[in-house]
Amino acid sequence: MxxxxxxxxxxxxxxxxxxxxxxxxxxxxxxxxxxxxxHGGLYAxxxxxxxxxxxxxxxxxxPPLASYALLLLVAVVVGLVFGxxxxxxxxxxxxxxxxxxxxxxxxxxxxxxxxxIKVIWGASPYYASQPYGLLGRVQISGLxxxxxxxxxxALASVTGALLWWGLNRTRNGKLLLAVIHDxxxxxxxxxxxxxxxxVTFVIGAMLGALGGAFxxxxxxxxxSIGVELIVLAFAVVVIGGLxxxxxxxxxxxxxxxxxxxxxxxLPEAELFVIYGVxxxxxxxxxxxxxxxxxARKI
Numbered sequence: 001m002x003x004x005x006x007x008x009x010x011x012x013x014x015x016x017x018x019x020x021x022x023x024x025x026x027x028x029x030x031x032x033x034x035x036x037x038x039h040g041g042l043y044a045x046x047x048x049x050x051x052x053x054x055x056x057x058x059x060x061x062x063p064p065l066a067s068y069a070l071l072l073l074v075a076v077v078v079g080l081v082f083g084x085x086x087x088x089x090x091x092x093x094x095x096x097x098x099x100x101x102x103x104x105x106x107x108x109x110x111x112x113x114x115x116x117i118k119v120i121w122g123a124s125p126y127y128a129s130q131p132y133g134l135l136g137r138v139q140i141s142g143l144x145x146x147x148x149x150x151x152x153x154a155l156a157s158v159t160g161a162l163l164w165w166g167l168n169r170t171r172n173g174k175l176l177l178a179v180i181h182d183x184x185x186x187x188x189x190x191x192x193x194x195x196x197x198x199v200t201f202v203i204g205a206m207l208g209a210l211g212g213a214f215x216x217x218x219x220x221x222x223x224s225i226g227v228e229l230i231v232l233a234f235a236v237v238v239i240g241g242l243x244x245x246x247x248x249x250x251x252x253x254x255x256x257x258x259x260x261x262x263x264x265x266l267p268e269a270e271l272f273v274i275y276g277v278x279x280x281x282x283x284x285x286x287x288x289x290x291x292x293x294x295a296r297k298i
Contacts (some may be wrong), residue, residue: 005141007260013149015256016156017215021229022236022248023163024207030180030243031200033099034091038106039208040230041113042082046212047221048121050074054128054217067131075213079206087201092194110226118223125220132217148217155214159207163245176200180243235274239281241288250289254281 025039053074057067086109094102135147167173178186179196187193211229219225236255240247255274262273281289 003264006143007264011257011260012153015252016152017211019156019249019252020159021208021211022233022252023245024204025233026237026243026248028204032197035103036106038109040226041110042205042208043212043229044117044226046075046078046209047216047225048117049078050213050216051126051128051221058130064134071213075210078209083202083205087198123223125222127220128217160249235278239278241290244290247288247290
């Protein structure tokens with residue numbers, strides 16, 4: 001019973017930050033039809049910037065609890081600045097070209113970000129564990145869990161709820177959904193598709209940076225952090241269905257629970273199990289579990 005509780009809680013915690021990042025990736029694909037490999041770089045930038053900001057913040061002796069607001073601020077600033085820079089400066093020049101070309105361009109941007117991170121921060125690992133230990137630990141069925149980790153579950157839940165509300169209950173969200181379903185008709189009806197692209201990419205970049213900023217206190221931040229993330233995020237969105245926020249949530253849970261089960265029951269299969277589950281899902285649902293229905297054009 002204790003093992004089951006540990007698997008469930010660890011799996012949901014792992015799923016939480018993975019969902020936040022994957023939601024940004026799948027949102028960008030849903031609107032722009034771009035597999036944004038640079039998303040891993042945005043995640044890494046969020047993590048590194050958060051580590052530097054937290055280090056300076058605690059060195060200055062400021063109120064410790066306000067550090068969580070600082071993490072959120074870092075994610076917004078990184079996402080806004082680099083999201084606009086990448087979309088306006090690079091991707092806007094690529095619209096209308098073959099999708100493979102755009103994927104290669106985002107891969108090139110990812111490599112540039114990785115090298116820039118090494119130039120600025122070097123290759124040594126960074127740590128910013130202060131926010132992680134501030135809230136203490138709590139007992140669940142006799143097992144101790146960090147309150148910060150449980151807070152990630154709350155953050156993912158709020159993020160998912162805001163995305164759902166924004167897409168389904170606001171005018172701009174409905175315009176975005178219209179672009180997702182039919183870009184050409186939306187443009188013909190007067191929707192500024194280019195503006196929708198920019199807003200979508202910036203929101204997706206913020207989600208990527210948000211995941212990096214709030215994950216930074218839980219682990220060591222190293223140059224390869226973006227590579228590891230983008231592989232996992234692609235697994236999530238492929239399982240859930242590219243372009244589906246609901247699919248990203250379910251895909252993150254599948255990956256998180258599968259990984260936690262492997263860690264507790266069969267540690268040597270940790271890396272294999274995620275891609276094994278992905279292969280199994282794709283064998284029966286090639287478009288993922290929650291792939292959006294696409295209208296056939298005649």
